[in-house]
Amino acid sequence: MSDWHSWAAIVIFTATxxxxxSEKVHRVAAALGGAALMLAIGATNDVSAFYLQDRGIDWNVIFLLMGMMMIVGVLKKTGMFEYLAIWSVKKAKARPFRVMAMLIVIxxxxxxxxxxVTTVLLVVPVTLLVCERLALPxxxxxxxxxxxxxxxxxxxxVGDPPNIIIASRAGLTFNDFLLHLAPLSALxxxxxxxxxxxxxxxxxxxDEKRATEIMTxxxxxxxRNPRLLVQGLIVLALVIAGFVLHPVLHYEPSVVALLGAGLLIAVSTVETGEVLAEVEWPTLAFFAGLFIMIGGLIDTGVIGEVSKTLADAMGGAEQSAAMLLLGGSAALSGVVDNIPYVATMAPVTEQLVKDFGGGSDHVLWWSLAIGAGLGGNATAIGASANVVVLGIAERNxxxxxxxxxxxYGLVVTAVTIALSMGYVWLRYFTFSS
Structure with missing residues (x-):
């Protein structure tokens, strides 16, 4: 990492x-400015930025977001979210904490x-309406x-994009994730x-008065539009089926989302311009800038150097390696988007697994998945869902x-990572056969 490009890339990323x-500059302007500087100094180039998924703009993420935003935009016109808002509040008896608990579980x-990301795109409109009805922040x-x-x-x-990268590299199945990580997630x-x-x-x-009004x-x-609602729900069901059947159909989620959006526009009477107006373009631009900046860190070897340092620090003990990989991944994923981070760490983890003779029940892969997934909660830009929700909130x-x-994210991350370390230690090292 002696090349001046590496240090310049670090300075640009840190400044951005x-x-x-600080929020002295809008985050979209900051991200695009940082991306422009990365390209200007040659830390990355047009090929890496625009054509290489593992070190530039992840177009699958961009088009997945765009497709789902278009579908959600059509569903908003049907009154479905108002229906769900009233229904959920009535089920929770208009008690704010019960409402929050219900929304968390859903x-x-x-x-x-x-x-x-798709989930928050669907749930956030309902939440905004619930809070408006109950006069809650x-x-x-x-x-x-x-x-x-x-x-x-x-x-x-399929719950988090990094999991797909890990599954592909490690040869893990949907059922493997369900067996090993679903219990931890539920806890x-x-x-x-x-x-x-x-x-x-x-x-x-x-607020008793508002609660009484809502209950009636x-x-x-x-x-408002039952026919459009039926059309939208059928398309949404097809899109969800496409996501779940990815191992069979081999269609990327982005392709499924765009096909669904195109189909919904084609069969409905909604104007294309109205649908496109519902897309959070600033959020997509922010992601593009962030991807290019991180690509600059990858191209100049900064992330690779950090990964190697982490690998060297693990030493020869698999238990220590798992704990350090989990904690280190959580820390880095709070700063660097977890998709390029996992793409970079996957080959390092694969080599570590080989060094340990195959590892204990894929424990290093689970540590990487847990750390990268939960670490995204640490900051407002640690995961794609965070950025999307902040964008929608700002627009509203x-x-x-x-x-x-x-x-709040730091508190939750600290607690969940600590519990996850206990889970990994107990399941794979204390009670493993």
Whole structure:
């Protein structure tokens, strides 16, 4: 890492990250500016930035987001989210904490079947309406859902994009993830609900008047376009089936989402321009800039050097290696998006597994998946779902600041990582046969 490009890339990334944290410059402008500087100094180039998925813009992520945003945009016109908002509040008896707990569980369960970004795109509109109806601040509810989406996402192969990378490299199946990580995910969701009860305790103010008004509402009256709702739900069901059947169909989630969006526009009467207006273009631009910046760190060898240092620090003990890989992955994934991080660490982990003679029941791979998935909760830009929710909140004039998210994310990450270390230690080293 003696090349000046490496140090320049570190300076640019650090400066950009500082601007994002300080919020003195809009995060989209900061990310695109940082990306431009990476290209200008030659830390990366057009080929890496635009054509190489493992070190540039991950177009699968961009187009997955765009496709799902278009589908959600159509569903918003049907009144479906108003229906779900009224239904969920009535089921929870309009009690704020019960509402939050219900949304956390729903988000986590959906994130295990869909990817976590798709889940928050579907749940956030409902949440905003719930908070409006109950006159509650939306930020605590949105933050809780993002945290739940990342915790729920580790449970299955399709729940979080890094899991797909790990499964491909390690030869793991959907059932492997379900057997090894779903129990941990379920435990951590229970813990998350308890943490939210404490962290957001001042939010749970019960307004009897508003609660009474909502309990008298008829949710079916919220549906404005039944035909469009049926069309939208059929397409959404097909898209979800496409996600789940990825191992059989071999269609990338981005392709499935775009096919679904195109089909929905084709069969419905909604204008294409109206649908495109629902896309969070600033969020997509932010992701593009972030991917290019991280690509600069990869191309100049910075991330590779960090990964090698981490590998060297592991020594020869598999238990120490698993703990360090889990904790180190969590720390780095809070700063660097977990997709390129896992893409970089996967070959390092593969070599470590070989060095340990195959490893104990893929424990190093599980450590990488857990650390990268849960570490994304640490900061507002640690995972794709975080960025998407902040973008939607800003668009709806209910902005969530970097530190407002991060002060809660750090607490949840610290607790969940500590419990995960205990889980890995007990399951794979204490009680393993």
């Amino acid at each position: 990250y500082t601007l994002i944290i 988000t986590a369960a959906a994130s295990a079947l869909l990817d976590n 939306s930020a605590p509810f949105l933050i809780a859902e993002v945290l739940a989406s990342n915790v729920g996402g580790i449970a299955t192969l 951590l969701i229970v813990v998350l609900v308890a943490l939210c009860r404490f962290m957001f305790r001042r939010t749970f103010v019960y 509402l008829e949710e079916r009256e919220a549906i 004039r209910r902005p969530i600041t970097f530190w407002q998210f991060t002060k």
